[in-house]
Amino acid sequence: MSLTKLARARVQQLTPYQSARRIGGQGHIWLNANEAADSGQFNLDCARLNRYPECQPPQVIERYAAYAGVDAERVLVSRGGDEGIELLIRTFCEPGTDSVLICPPTYGMYAISAETNGVNVVEVPLTDSRQPDFDAIIERLEEVKIVFLCSPNNPTGDLVDRDGLVRLLNAAKGRALVVVDEAYIEFCPEHSQVDLLTDFDELVIIRTLSKAFGLAGIRCGFTLASPEVIGLLLKVIAPYPVAEPVAQIAAQALSDQGLVLMRSRVDEINRLKTELAEELSQHAQVQDVYAPNGNYLLVRFTPGSEMFARMSRAGIILRDFASKPGLADCIRITIGSRAEMDAVLDVLQKEQ
Numbered sequence: 001m002s003l004t005k006l007a008r009a010r011v012q013q014l015t016p017y018q019s020a021r022r023i024g025g026q027g028h029i030w031l032n033a034n035e036a037a038d039s040g041q042f043n044l045d046c047a048r049l050n051r052y053p054e055c056q057p058p059q060v061i062e063r064y065a066a067y068a069g070v071d072a073e074r075v076l077v078s079r080g081g082d083e084g085i086e087l088l089i090r091t092f093c094e095p096g097t098d099s100v101l102i103c104p105p106t107y108g109m110y111a112i113s114a115e116t117n118g119v120n121v122v123e124v125p126l127t128d129s130r131q132p133d134f135d136a137i138i139e140r141l142e143e144v145k146i147v148f149l150c151s152p153n154n155p156t157g158d159l160v161d162r163d164g165l166v167r168l169l170n171a172a173k174g175r176a177l178v179v180v181d182e183a184y185i186e187f188c189p190e191h192s193q194v195d196l197l198t199d200f201d202e203l204v205i206i207r208t209l210s211k212a213f214g215l216a217g218i219r220c221g222f223t224l225a226s227p228e229v230i231g232l233l234l235k236v237i238a239p240y241p242v243a244e245p246v247a248q249i250a251a252q253a254l255s256d257q258g259l260v261l262m263r264s265r266v267d268e269i270n271r272l273k274t275e276l277a278e279e280l281s282q283h284a285q286v287q288d289v290y291a292p293n294g295n296y297l298l299v300r301f302t303p304g305s306e307m308f309a310r311m312s313r314a315g316i317i318l319r320d321f322a323s324k325p326g327l328a329d330c331i332r333i334t335i336g337s338r339a340e341m342d343a344v345l346d347v348l349q350k351e352q
């Protein structure tokens, strides 16, 4: 007898998140998961691996708080930003009755985490100018516990309008959480909404070491929120969410030296991104280059499928968004090393 029938009905029906690693593909140039092209060097002290790690390693919390410019009591560290998203849903949403609100096209994990936990998803699509539809969101606030916004938005790259966000936060007072996912904020730090945390207890910010810090492999992310919200999340989080080697590497990545390395990586990626955007926009098969605020460019080709196949034949793995609403012919290109960007341009310019 198949054991699938024993699983929860909801799980049987679930389509798992199509992560870049799961989709994979044949190729040697990986530009499909917004990873960095390098990670840096770290030292590991294995003397204490016989002991369980701290739930919230103090040095990691203190250093992230200092880096983000918030009090340590507003910081939670978890197994990637994804675990922060999941914890928020598990802490605030009653399965079967509560809902979260998302603004597609956006990051896929908000809906996947909600569905896995039996929580409904209300969709309020981005406007034609690719902003959250703040009026429409405010109208539906009674129905939802959490609003997920993403800034820069993955995959479109757009930043959430600050006046709209403040309007939403005022409307959400005491009624719903407003999450701003800043996974890519290091590429445009002047646009962080982190300073609003002290004015609005409903605001939650998601961060990660997976992108600008070049550490997707260690699974380490942060949730920034009011001390009250952090306290609630700590009731739900696993007892040892952050492995000891992860805590050691994260602390080093957040040291003064680590931050210098991160910022120089960001400068280089932003430089390569500007160059690539200019080259792309002059190309006959490129219709649109979307907002360049993250470590990626969403590009509309004519046609997208042909360009995706061409890149793939050259061993370059990109991420196809053609099936997403409003993103026909759109492909997301992660900004990798200079050599990788040259390879992309080569394919573009050669076989036209």
Ligand SMILES: *Cc1c(COP(=O)(O)O)cnc(C)c1O
Binding pocket: 034, 079, 080, 081, 082, 083, 107, 150, 154, 181, 183, 206, 207, 208, 209, 210, 211, 216, 219, 220, 221
């Ligand atoms: C990558 C990403 C995250 C979190 O990634 P983790 O690797 O789980 O830290 C969160 N939000 C967005 C929009 C992302 O692109």
